[in-house]
Amino acid sequence: MSLLDVRNLRVTFDTETGPVQAVRGVSFSLGRERLGIVGESGSGKTMTGRAVLRLIRPPGRIEADAMTFDGQDLMRASERDMRALRGKRIGMIMQDPKFSLNPVMTVGRQLTEGLRLRDGLGRADAAAKALAALQAVQIRDPERVMDAYPHELSGGMGQRVMIAMMLIPEPDLLIADEPTSALDVTVQAEVLTILDTLVRDRNMSLIFISHDLRLVARFCDRVLVMYKGRIVEEVAAGKLLDAQHPYTRGLLNCLPRIGGPREPLPGLDRTGAWAE
Amino acid sequence: MSLIEIDNLSVTFRAKGRLVHAVEGVSFRVEERESYGLVGESGSGKSTILRAICGLAPVTGGTIRINGQPIPSSRGAGFAAQVQMVFQDPYASLHPRHTIDRTLSEPLAIHGIPGSDARVVQALVDVGLPPGFRFRYPHQLSGGQRQRVAIARALMLQPKILLLDEPTSALDASVQAEVLNLLNRLRAERGLTFLMVSHDLSVIDHMCDRILVMQHGKAVEELARADLAAARMTTAYARSLFEASADRMLAAP
Numbered sequence: 287m288s289l290l291d292v293r294n295l296r297v298t299f300d301t302e303t304g305p306v307q308a309v310r311g312v313s314f315s316l317g318r319e320r321l322g323i324v325g326e327s328g329s330g331k332t333m334t335g336r337a338v339l340r341l342i343r344p345p346g347r348i349e350a351d352a353m354t355f356d357g358q359d360l361m362r363a364s365e366r367d368m369r370a371l372r373g374k375r376i377g378m379i380m381q382d383p384k385f386s387l388n389p390v391m392t393v394g395r396q397l398t399e400g401l402r403l404r405d406g407l408g409r410a411d412a413a414a415k416a417l418a419a420l421q422a423v424q425i426r427d428p429e430r431v432m433d434a435y436p437h438e439l440s441g442g443m444g445q446r447v448m449i450a451m452m453l454i455p456e457p458d459l460l461i462a463d464e465p466t467s468a469l470d471v472t473v474q475a476e477v478l479t480i481l482d483t484l485v486r487d488r489n490m491s492l493i494f495i496s497h498d499l500r501l502v503a504r505f506c507d508r509v510l511v512m513y514k515g516r517i518v519e520e521v522a523a524g525k526l527l528d529a530q531h532p533y534t535r536g537l538l539n540c541l542p543r544i545g546g547p548r549e550p551l552p553g554l555d556r557t558g559a560w561a562e
Numbered sequence: 563m564s565l566i567e568i569d570n571l572s573v574t575f576r577a578k579g580r581l582v583h584a585v586e587g588v589s590f591r592v593e594e595r596e597s598y599g600l601v602g603e604s605g606s607g608k609s610t611i612l613r614a615i616c617g618l619a620p621v622t623g624g625t626i627r628i629n630g631q632p633i634p635s636s637r638g639a640g641f642a643a644q645v646q647m648v649f650q651d652p653y654a655s656l657h658p659r660h661t662i663d664r665t666l667s668e669p670l671a672i673h674g675i676p677g678s679d680a681r682v683v684q685a686l687v688d689v690g691l692p693p694g695f696r697f698r699y700p701h702q703l704s705g706g707q708r709q710r711v712a713i714a715r716a717l718m719l720q721p722k723i724l725l726l727d728e729p730t731s732a733l734d735a736s737v738q739a740e741v742l743n744l745l746n747r748l749r750a751e752r753g754l755t756f757l758m759v760s761h762d763l764s765v766i767d768h769m770c771d772r773i774l775v776m777q778h779g780k781a782v783e784e785l786a787r788a789d790l791a792a793a794r795m796t797t798a799y800a801r802s803l804f805e806a807s808a809d810r811m812l813a814a815p
Binding site: 495499542544545548551553 | 593603734735738739743746762765768769790791792804
């Protein structure tokens with residue numbers, strides 16, 4: 287049985303000029319696997335990830351024919367039930383550590399907060415678990431990082447702290463929304479490899495949301511390509527280069543490559559019926 | 563003689579009483595009509611070099627010469643007519659309360675160039691925007707359209723040199739392709755010289771003839787385009803940057 291099942295998900299924002307649909311009927315199901323969601327800005331990929339956790343505030347509305355996680359109906363779940371799921375069963379890693387960590391709390395306090403409040407651990411036990419989590423994301427000097435404030439860390443370190451924080455409750459599903467877009471390329475590869483190893487070792491499911499098709503193909507089993515709130519194509523990551531849909535092909539072709547030809551890059555043709 | 567000659571350039575900031583060496587002893591030359599790339603990770607000092615050329619960062623050592631002339635300490639109108647810059651974030655680099663028309667005609671007014679009406683329309687057409695965009699405000703434009711306006715503004719005074727600071731890193735891949743194509747077309751049409759900064763090796767490779775890899779404010783290695791494509795780099799850092807480039811991801815599963 288699949289872990290997460292989403293049928294005809296719609297996210298609508300009521301604006302002064304009428305309703306705007308950010309997600310227009312997205313369906314997918316997820317087992318114990320790594321699923322990538324790719325698209326350009328405005329494609330609805332982030333909204334899809336947030337809708338699973340019901341993290342969309344009014345005037346946004348979430349509608350779906352069905353959205354179940356491990357047998358639990360997410361559309362009918364109370365706010366209290368959702369809180370029990372968030373973090374504990376479904377974790378989320380956000381894009382930018384600068385905005386997602388609490389700037390006036392030390393890393394140690396942020397890491398142990400959940401352990402102490404949610405799991406009722408004592409101070410020493412919580413600290414030990416937090417240290418272990420920091421070691422798991424290969425932070426070299428975890429004691430120093432525990433006492434540091436977020437602004438004292440580099441972007442790569444901050445992102446690792448966020449990964450550590452999300453992995454402490456050992457969720458069944460991890461949603462990573464552009465987890466490395468704020469990072470340099472060499473750091474990005476390092477952080478993604480750490481994330482990949484942890485997800486495999488703990489047998490978690492992963493939804494990896496990114497604008498970078500190549501990155502997603504590398505770290506996922508299956509890729510959904512989104513455009514204007516719809517899934518336009520689903521491909522196995524290994525077969526990405528054989529993708530059929532004009533939008534997917536366009537996304538792949540418009541990227542410059544090292545040693546590629548000097549002629550103008552092909553633009554993206556958005557004239558097909560799929561672009562409506 | 564090269565068009566841009568940078569010798570032993572150093573930029574040092576004082577932050578909280580501590581000295582920060584943003585650029586340390588970097589030298590390179592850019593020939594006329596050449597496209598030269600600076601590549602490196604954040605904090606490598608690549609953008610600081612562009613800012614130092616424009617006078618937006620203090621030159622604390624070394625010399626910058628353009629056309630053989632050391633650049634004056636206050637940059638002045640003559641410099642602006644020769645060298646212009648396009649910034650990274652098109653959301654932050656256009657005045658939000660000025661229309662596109664005002665943004666584009668301001669350099670003409672400052673330099674006392676007549677005929678701004680026709681020039682603004684022509685500038686918009688040159689960067690592939692409809693002339694009707696003149697009376698719009700930046701918030702009515704998409705990211706790619708704004709970056710086109712920023713490029714149009716930089717070209718208003720018909721400079722010879724464009725300094726490009728990550729001109730496409732805030733844009734989607736398909737929009738990036740359009741803007742890179744536009745830049746290449748303009749360079750060919752007007753014989754421009756580019757000095758371009760990016761963290762994306764494949765973008766730099768597509769745009770530039772020669773590349774300087776930077777790390778921690780220092781020059782690591784200068785590469786010709788053919789050497790990059792053939793992975794003929796000699797330093798470990800340049801190689802690690804090459805290996806980590808997203809472009810390589812599909813090649814090595």
